[in-house]
Amino acid sequence: MKRSWSTLSQLTNGTYAEQDFERAAWRLVTEQVLYAADQRSRTAYRLVEEFLDDFAAALAPLGIRLERNAGHRYIVALPRHAEGTPVRLDETLFLLVLRQRYDEAMRQGQVEEHGEVVVELPDLQEAWPALTGRPMPDIGALRTLAGTLKRWGCCRLVEGEADDLQPFHLMVRPAIVDIVGEQWLQRLDQHNLDDDEDSDTDGDGDGDGDSDAAHAEDDDAAA
Numbered sequence: 001m002k003r004s005w006s007t008l009s010q011l012t013n014g015t016y017a018e019q020d021f022e023r024a025a026w027r028l029v030t031e032q033v034l035y036a037a038d039q040r041s042r043t044a045y046r047l048v049e050e051f052l053d054d055f056a057a058a059l060a061p062l063g064i065r066l067e068r069n070a071g072h073r074y075i076v077a078l079p080r081h082a083e084g085t086p087v088r089l090d091e092t093l094f095l096l097v098l099r100q101r102y103d104e105a106m107r108q109g110q111v112e113e114h115g116e117v118v119v120e121l122p123d124l125q126e127a128w129p130a131l132t133g134r135p136m137p138d139i140g141a142l143r144t145l146a147g148t149l150k151r152w153g154c155c156r157l158v159e160g161e162a163d164d165l166q167p168f169h170l171m172v173r174p175a176i177v178d179i180v181g182e183q184w185l186q187r188l189d190q191h192n193l194d195d196d197e198d199s200d201t202d203g204d205g206d207g208d209g210d211s212d213a214a215h216a217e218d219d220d221a222a223a
Helices: 005-011 018-031 042-050 052-062 089-108 121-132 139-151 182-202
Strands: 033-035 064-069 074-079 117-119 155-159 168-172 215-217 220-222
Touching (some): 018 052, 018 074, 042 074, 052 064, 052 074, 089 117, 089 121, 089 168
Antiparallel strands (some): 033 074, 074 220, 117 168, 155 168
16 A cells, blocks of 8 residues: 555544545445446546546555446446356346346447446347347346345436336446456356256256356456
8 A cells, every 4th residue: 555544534634534435435345336326326426537546556465456447437446356256147247147148238329328238128128038048137136136236336226207118227337347358258158057957967957056157257257
């Protein structure tokens, strides 16, 4: 760590206290992504952006590197090591589908403000079985999955209006590209194959077990 939180606090002339730096560092570790567009993370984002090198030096001993996307204005914390929190199969499949929809929208230039991509439920209902060979979960399960991916900084759920034909739609967030990298997508594909083989062997086709896959960007992993 180049400079202590106390030193950095003094450099801000009291605008930020030591606790503000501590909270911002903790949020990077636990939430993984800070978006400038989000009201609840805006202050932490500005603080980390201003002292990016110091936060990077503070988290490096934990095996975490920071990446800043200046275009879409977010900062993501990416653990360097492969050991991560186990991810359930339905979560891995959801990530796989949303990453594919994000890439497709990027190719077609269908990107919203702040680099987000809209995924409507009919589109998801078509893409899910096409990509995974499995039916899409019901609406309640999708809400739960969206809540998990929101905590990982990958998507947010937008409730529909009372007269809308669908109850909600999803906004896939740009940090999904950093969190779900090409190496991890390959791991997801392999996991799906392994799960199918296990189902054939065990006669258990529910596929609800945990995955050993961990978030990764290229050779790095993210929790």
